[in-house]
Amino acid sequence: MKRKHLLPALAVLLCTSTFTAQASGLSNREMREHAAAMSPTEKEARAEEIKARVEEIKHTDKYKLTTAERKAMKEEMKMMRKEAKAMGGGGVYISLAGILIIVLLLILIL
Numbered sequence: 001m002k003r004k005h006l007l008p009a010l011a012v013l014l015c016t017s018t019f020t021a022q023a024s025g026l027s028n029r030e031m032r033e034h035a036a037a038m039s040p041t042e043k044e045a046r047a048e049e050i051k052a053r054v055e056e057i058k059h060t061d062k063y064k065l066t067t068a069e070r071k072a073m074k075e076e077m078k079m080m081r082k083e084a085k086a087m088g089g090g091g092v093y094i095s096l097a098g099i100l101i102i103v104l105l106l107i108l109i110l
Helices: 003-016 030-036 040-058 068-086 096-109
Strands: none
Touching: 030 068, 040 068
16 A cells, blocks of 8 residues: 555544443443342352353463454453442442551540
8 A cells, every 4th residue: 555545544544443431331330230130149140150251261272362352351351340340349448547547546445
């Protein structure tokens, strides 16, 4: 391809390509709502499915896969991680400063 055709072709390619933020179309909020609607047994079953799939992915030979297959596998792992995080419900995190304040209050009280 001639150099004078390369720049317009590249510009058209960059202008027409679209990038999606999430492959599944589900936002984090929708994923959390879906996880909240699940019963505890359904959550456990889905967690086991995710664990089994992660183990299967870990044991695959990634060098035999094409670049597109590796990319798809990576996207699948990201989505499973997000889904597992949404089902977990989060947790309570205390900063170091918070722990120090609690310890000082306990020392003053006792």
